[in-house]
Amino acid sequence: MLRYIARRLILTIPMLLGISLVLFLIYNLVQIDPLVMIVGERAMDNPEVVAAAVKKWGLDRPIWEQYLTYVVNMARGDFGASFLTRRPVMDDLRLFLPATVELALSSLAFATVLGIPLGILAGVKYRSLFDRGVWFISLLNASLPPFWTGLIFLTIFYFYLGIMPGPGRLDPRMSDPERVTGLYTVDSLLAGDVQAFGSTLHHLVLPTLILGGFTLALVVRVTRAAIIEEMRRDYIRTARGKGLSERRVIVRHALRNVMMPLVTILGLAFAGLLSGAVMTETVFDWPGLGQYLVKAAVNFDYPAIQGGTLLIAIVYVLVNLVVDVMYGLLDPRVRYD
Amino acid sequence: MKRHFAILLAVLIALLSVGGALAQDGALIIATELDDVITLDPGRAFETTNLTINHATYDTLVEIRADDLNTLVPSLAESWTVSDDGLVYTFTLRSGVTFASGNPLTAEDVRFSWTRLKNLKGNPSFYADTVASVEAVDDLTVRVTLSAPTPAFLTIVTAPAMSVLDSVLAKANGATDAADADTTDTANDWLSQNSAGSGPFVLTGWTPLGEITLVRNDNYWRGAAALPAVTLRHSDDATTKLQLLERGDIDVYENVDKDLAAQIQGNADLQLSIGQTLNITYLAISGDAKFNLPLSDARVRQAIAQAVDYDGIINGLLSGYADRPAAMLPLGVAGSDPAKRYERNVDAAKALLAEAGYADGFEMPIYIGQGAPGGIPSETLAAKLQADLAEIGVTVTIDQRPTSDFLTAYRAQELSFLFATWTPDYLDPTMWSDYFSYPDSGPAARILLNSQAIADAAAQAAAEADPAKRLEIYTAYQDAHVAEAVFVPLFQPQQLYALRNNVQGFAFHPVYFMDFYMMSKS
Numbered sequence: 001m002l003r004y005i006a007r008r009l010i011l012t013i014p015m016l017l018g019i020s021l022v023l024f025l026i027y028n029l030v031q032i033d034p035l036v037m038i039v040g041e042r043a044m045d046n047p048e049v050v051a052a053a054v055k056k057w058g059l060d061r062p063i064w065e066q067y068l069t070y071v072v073n074m075a076r077g078d079f080g081a082s083f084l085t086r087r088p089v090m091d092d093l094r095l096f097l098p099a100t101v102e103l104a105l106s107s108l109a110f111a112t113v114l115g116i117p118l119g120i121l122a123g124v125k126y127r128s129l130f131d132r133g134v135w136f137i138s139l140l141n142a143s144l145p146p147f148w149t150g151l152i153f154l155t156i157f158y159f160y161l162g163i164m165p166g167p168g169r170l171d172p173r174m175s176d177p178e179r180v181t182g183l184y185t186v187d188s189l190l191a192g193d194v195q196a197f198g199s200t201l202h203h204l205v206l207p208t209l210i211l212g213g214f215t216l217a218l219v220v221r222v223t224r225a226a227i228i229e230e231m232r233r234d235y236i237r238t239a240r241g242k243g244l245s246e247r248r249v250i251v252r253h254a255l256r257n258v259m260m261p262l263v264t265i266l267g268l269a270f271a272g273l274l275s276g277a278v279m280t281e282t283v284f285d286w287p288g289l290g291q292y293l294v295k296a297a298v299n300f301d302y303p304a305i306q307g308g309t310l311l312i313a314i315v316y317v318l319v320n321l322v323v324d325v326m327y328g329l330l331d332p333r334v335r336y337d
Numbered sequence: 338m339k340r341h342f343a344i345l346l347a348v349l350i351a352l353l354s355v356g357g358a359l360a361q362d363g364a365l366i367i368a369t370e371l372d373d374v375i376t377l378d379p380g381r382a383f384e385t386t387n388l389t390i391n392h393a394t395y396d397t398l399v400e401i402r403a404d405d406l407n408t409l410v411p412s413l414a415e416s417w418t419v420s421d422d423g424l425v426y427t428f429t430l431r432s433g434v435t436f437a438s439g440n441p442l443t444a445e446d447v448r449f450s451w452t453r454l455k456n457l458k459g460n461p462s463f464y465a466d467t468v469a470s471v472e473a474v475d476d477l478t479v480r481v482t483l484s485a486p487t488p489a490f491l492t493i494v495t496a497p498a499m500s501v502l503d504s505v506l507a508k509a510n511g512a513t514d515a516a517d518a519d520t521t522d523t524a525n526d527w528l529s530q531n532s533a534g535s536g537p538f539v540l541t542g543w544t545p546l547g548e549i550t551l552v553r554n555d556n557y558w559r560g561a562a563a564l565p566a567v568t569l570r571h572s573d574d575a576t577t578k579l580q581l582l583e584r585g586d587i588d589v590y591e592n593v594d595k596d597l598a599a600q601i602q603g604n605a606d607l608q609l610s611i612g613q614t615l616n617i618t619y620l621a622i623s624g625d626a627k628f629n630l631p632l633s634d635a636r637v638r639q640a641i642a643q644a645v646d647y648d649g650i651i652n653g654l655l656s657g658y659a660d661r662p663a664a665m666l667p668l669g670v671a672g673s674d675p676a677k678r679y680e681r682n683v684d685a686a687k688a689l690l691a692e693a694g695y696a697d698g699f700e701m702p703i704y705i706g707q708g709a710p711g712g713i714p715s716e717t718l719a720a721k722l723q724a725d726l727a728e729i730g731v732t733v734t735i736d737q738r739p740t741s742d743f744l745t746a747y748r749a750q751e752l753s754f755l756f757a758t759w760t761p762d763y764l765d766p767t768m769w770s771d772y773f774s775y776p777d778s779g780p781a782a783r784i785l786l787n788s789q790a791i792a793d794a795a796a797q798a799a800a801e802a803d804p805a806k807r808l809e810i811y812t813a814y815q816d817a818h819v820a821e822a823v824f825v826p827l828f829q830p831q832q833l834y835a836l837r838n839n840v841q842g843f844a845f846h847p848v849y850f851m852d853f854y855m856m857s858k859s
Contacts, residue, residue: 033745039460044748046466052458052519085545086375095545151576159580166581169547172366172570176544285572287546295372298707300741 001328005321012317019313020074023306024067034302035059038083057083070306079307084299089307092292097311098182099169100281100288104273106204107212112266115216119223120250120258126228134224138217150210150283157206164206167285171199211280215269222265226258233257259330267323275312364566365840365858367851368578369591371571377543378528379500380453380512383460385760386549386569388497392849393551393567394437395500395534398428398447398479399491403844403852406764407671409491413442413501413535414479423486423802430477436503436535437554444473449504449514451481456518461498464762488802489765496763497849503533537562537854546571551853563842563857579835582607588840588858591851593833595656595712601835611658612832612845615667617769618711618758620645620722620825625785628753630701636693638822642679643686644729650721651828654713659828664818665773667829669847671804672766672811677819678826686729698730703754705735706743710758711830718756718827747783756827764848766811770795773824774814780824790817 036044039053054060058069073080079089122134157164169184170176177187177196185204188196230236231254239249278290289308296304328334373384379391398414401407414428434442448471455465469484483490493499502512510533511523532540535558538551551567570587572578575594581587583604593601593609601609622638631637651659666673690696703722705715716737723733733754738746746752757780761768772779774795776787794814801807818824832850836843842856 030742033748034741036741036744036748046463049458049460049462056519084375092545151574154577154580159584162584166584166586167572167574167577168570172548172568172581172586173362173364175550176542176547282573283577285570285574285577287544287571291546291573298740300739 001325005325008317008321008324012314015317016074016310016313017071019310020071020306021067023302023309024070027302027306028063030300034083034300057081074310079310080303082296082301082304082307084296084301084304089303092304093289093307093311095182096287096289096292099184099286100274100277100290102183102185103204103207103211103277103280103286103288104270106208107215107273108266108270110208110212111215111219111269115219116223116262119220120227120255122220123224123227124231124250126231131224134220138220141213141217145279146210146214147279147283149213150207150280153206153210154283165199165203167283169200169203169286170196171203174199207280207284207286210283211273211277215273218265218269219262222261223258226261227254230254230257256330260327263323263326263330267319267326271312271316271319274315363564363858364568365564365589365853365856366587367567367569367589367591368572368581368587369569370573371549371569372546372573374543374545374549376525376529377532377540377549378525379498379502379534380450380457380461380522381459381525381528383498388849389851390540390549390551390569391497391500391534392536392846393538393853394532394536394540395497395502396536397495397497397499397501398430399494401492401495401764401848403846406669406847409495413447417491423488424483426481426483426490427474428479428481430479431558432477434535434558435556436506436533437539437556438503438506438533439556440503440505442501442503442535443476444479445476446501446504447471447479448473449507450500450502453502453507453512453514453518453522454498456514456516457522458519461496461762464493464496464498467493486800486802488799488807489763489767492763492765495848498762500534503535506533538567557854559854562854564853567853582835582837585837588837589843589851590835593835595658595833597835598656598658598833606838608836608838608840610834610836610843610845612834612850613660613669613847614760614830614832615669615764615847616711616758616760617662617665617667617829618713618756618827619665620756620827621752621754621780621784622823622825623753623784623786624821624823625750625753625787627785630753631693631695631699632701632753634693635820635822636689637695638825639679640686640689640693640729641726641731642822642825643682643689644725644731645679645722645825645827646681646725647679647827648681649725650713650718654717654721655828655830658831658833659712660831662826662829664815664826665769665824666766666811666815667761667769667826670764670766670769672798672808672815674812674815677812677815679819679822683728690729690731696730698732700732700734701754702734702736703756704743704746704752705737705755706740707737708740710756711828715756722756750783750785752784758830761848766807767795767799770798770811770814773818784823786821786823788817788821788823791821 035053039049044050058066081088082092085092118134122131125131158166174196177184177191177193180187180190184200188200236249236254239253277288278294281288281290293308371386374386375384376382377387377390379395396413398412399409400412402410413431415431417426417428419426430444451465451468451471455462455468467483467487469482472480474480507524510527513522515521530542537554537557539554541550541552543549549569553562553565555561575597578590579597582590598609601607622632622641624633624638626633647661651657660668662668663673663675663677668675703719705719707715719735726733773781774791775781794810794817798807798810798814801810839859846852
């Protein structure tokens with residue numbers, strides 16, 4: 001098992017190299033002069049400033065040397081510095097990732113806790129009114145764009161009803177909790193600030209509903225379909241024949257087999273939540289990875305794009321690995337060799 | 338199970354209601370866009386938001402107030418003299434001024450700050466380009482020697498980049514004014530989270546795409562500010578910002594979307610304040626022969642300038658929130674004369690085209706980037722110009738590129754016809770005439786402008802110390818621009834601020850936008 005994990009991790013190295021090479025080639029094909037962005041339009045007239053920037057950012061080196069330097073630095077965990085923020089990309093990612101992780105975890109929890117029971121009930125009561133209702137709501141969830149639902153939710157629950165807070169991670173009149181993990185829920189508790197903790201939770205509700213809504217629809221549909229299929233199997237008939245209660249049949253027997261496809265979906269959904277929350281982050285002024293990467297892309301901030309892309313690739317690799325390991329735990333028939 | 342759920346729910350509701358209680362109630366909270374902030378170090382920052390923050394946390398020797406943009410007012414300097422040759426400026430500092438840290442202000446702090454700005458070789462270092470040396474003659478006397486006479490120097494001194502840093506505190510946190518400061522100065526991170534100034538506020542933190550927080554400097558030498566604290570919060574979406582303001586969660590919404598202006602005026606709890614910027618959104622028409630376009634004939638450029646529906650752009654695309662500046666000097670700057678510009682006259686434009694031999698018109702591209710320079714999405718403004726020029730028979734095709742690509746090509750002198758926006762860093766007319774006149778600098782170089790009349794007038798004006806004579810030269814300068822029609826100003830956008838009624842004392846400043854010291858909240 002450990003050998004399997006180690007081998008999988010080693011295999012990611014050529015993959016990351018490949019991704020970085022493709023990104024590097026695209027960057028050099030597009031022929032955009034990053035200098036304008038680094039020093040700004042006006043300072044371009046000052047040769048001294050331009051020369052200092054060229055030297056500092058290594059833009060006078062041949063292309064292959066720039067790439068080699070990049071790969072060597074990357075191996076040391078140094079992704080270079082963002083043209084746009086002038087800070088190390090690693091620091092930027094560390095800064096913006098926690099907000100995204102906090103929202104992704106909260107959305108995943110929401111989708112799982114609500115989605116699995118709903119999916120089971122809908123599957124068991126296949127074709128009932130309840131099933132159709134759940135199906136309709138999850139279809140709605142999956143097809144409405146989050147920037148639209150986000151604005152509508154804010155308008156109703158914040159602006160008109162006033163029962164939910166506005167955008168942001170914390171009440172504007174409160175100061176941010178001292179940064180330890182970057183997760184405001186954890187940091188506010190560590191700081192012993194109950195007010196900030198409450199405000200953080202409150203601020204998480206609407207973006208979680210929006211972002212988690214899509215995942216919820218996915219979880220419901222997968223659970224429902226799997227339950228429908230499992231309930232027709234022979235072992236279910238056997239279990240019923242033994243005289244087990246219907247509840248026991250579902251929880252002890254059917255649910256175990258439903259876990260396999262669910263784990264796959266949840267793993268991918270979590271990776272997706274980390275990389276695809278751009279719209280929700282924008283509507284809710286959520287200072288996360290999505291907003292950071294969009295700004296990097298618009299401004300052609302190559303080191304930031306590369307660092308962010310590699311980070312997301314690593315997340316996918318790790319999530320897939322976790323999912324594969326979980327298969328083994330859930331199903332004794334799976335062997336790693 | 339059900340009971341557990343009920344308990345959980347009760348705990349949650351309790352927590353959420355606690356979350357409603359608030360900390361700093363008197364703070365002024367502003368929703369704005371903070372995505373431009375890279376650093377808050379006055380020696381390194383060269384974006385937009387930093388100007389407001391630097392102005393709030395630092396002082397300059399001389400300043401220009403929002404109520405009179407053509408008058409220099411003493412600030413940290415009590416008085417100054419200029420040598421007859423215009424090369425040596427001697428400033429006498431106000432005595433008894435202390436920084437927020439408690440350290441006294443001395444001439445050494447000024448010497449340190451300006452030398453550091455120059456040696457950092459950063460984006461704003463050009464402010465000190467003309468400074469050859471700075472000496473601290475005694476504790477309260479600073480002598481600056483310039484490399485060439487620069488009548489605009491005192492105006493340059495008012496720029497936030499020329500702020501005076503507490504040299505003791507700054508050095509303790511890694512700052513240096515050494516010749517190799519560009520590689521040895523390590524104060525950037527500290528100065529982006531803290532300030533080392535004498536201004537009315539102290540910077541207490543910055544979270545990228547999050548917020549910037551300031552608290553009052555109780556020992557401010559002019560007397561403590563009315564506001565105990567100021568928070569600027571990042572927000573991208575216009576509708577969201579208006580909702581925050583209407584609900585009273587924020588006090589000021591900076592740079593209001595012009596489509597929302599009417600809604601703000603209709604709300605009795607809010608006030609709309611209109612700021613006159615000194616930005617010019619201009620059309621650039623290259624007359625250079627290398628493009629092989631009819632544009633090399635001045636009559637064709639003049640025809641284009643007369644075909645543009647200026648009022649239609651301002652009223653239709655900016656809801657009326659813009660002015661019409663003179664040819665390359667914005668309204669509000671000394672010497673700007675609104676008569677020196679083109680008016681729409683389609684018949685005259687057609688006649689000019691015919692005279693130049695293009696009665697049947699011609700075809701050419703307009704190059705645009707992305708985003709909305711000046712407040713109108715590039716593609717919208719391009720489409721409007723396309724329609725206007727079609728009326729005189731000129732067929733315009735739109736070539737849109739990513740902004741960085743567009744700027745690279747503009748700099749490389751590859752674009753013949755485009756529009757762009759110029760924003761000033763200080764308020765002297767040379768802020769425009771230095772950049773829109775000479776074949777080797779600024780936008781003039783990019784569009785390959787080569788006009789002796791414009792270059793001569795700009796050079797004379799820049800060297801003229803007598804204000805009356807300078808105005809005369811600038812009149813000739815604007816005439817030359819009108820005749821050349823290479824740079825055609827389209828509009829001078831206004832910047833809108835929405836404030837809750839309990840906010841007082843706001844006055845828009847075209848360089849640093851907001852002055853928190855003048856503001857209060859009841």
